């Protein structure tokens with residue numbers, strides 16, 4: 505927790521304001537996206553529910569986790585609490601934000617920069633943060649392993665549309681292992697349609713703290729008839745790169 509430090513700071517993309525959420529954990533409000541990184545009910549609790557539990561990290565001990573949007577590192581922090589031997593790939597547009605989070609929360613024992621990538625380590629766990637627009641960086645980076653878990657944690661589709669498209673979800677599917685689980689807070693029908701159109705098998709899951717639902721996606725398996733019918737409706741259109 506911040507003690508006596510400024511509640512605002514300037515990153516590469518603009519100003520951030522620190523906010524303390526309902527469970528006492530911090531989040532940031534981004535000026536550039538005009539949105540906060542987490543639910544105001546609890547940043548750490550939401551991360552545990554949607555991503556760590558949603559991707560079954562404790563049970564499955566995935567060797568490779570991929571996160572969309574590093575932010576202030578809550579996804580990494582909550583993952584290292586329950587798992588210790590894995591590679592955590594993340595993506596971030598704002599390099600200064602990562603340094604700020606490291607300074608505030610000591611996320612890593614060591615953090616170094618190699619070309620356009622930040623590498624952070626904590627005991628056996630290693631984070632590789634690809635700097636720049638994720639749509640570009642994931643295409644050029646040579647990943648050591650396929651993704652076993654995906655934390656789809658961009659800002660909302662309205663504010664951050666390029667990371668919710670059918671094309672983006674196709675790219676992620678191509679980089680994933682057979683047993684991958686993707687989890688996201690989004691309950692939007694269009695986002696489900698984007699995932700579905702990209703070839704993912706979907707499941708609706710209870711949402712965090714009163715939200716109607718959240719979404720999980722798999723490479724294999726069967727979808728409920730009800731969800732299949734809903735997503736087969738041509739009136740629900742996927743988000744597409746061509747709209748951006």
Ligand SMILES: C[S@@+](CC[C@H](N)C(=O)[O-])C[C@H]1O[C@@H](n2cnc3c(N)ncnc32)[C@H](O)[C@@H]1O
Pocket residue numbers: 540541542551571572573574575576577578579580595596597598601636637638639657658659664666667
């Ligand atoms: C909701 S926050 C992520 C919160 C983070 N997972 C955490 O637990 O602290 C979304 C993050 O995605 C980053 N972002 C937005 N668009 C991006 C893009 N095109 N490529 C890479 N990162 C992006 C933002 O800078 C922001 O830090």
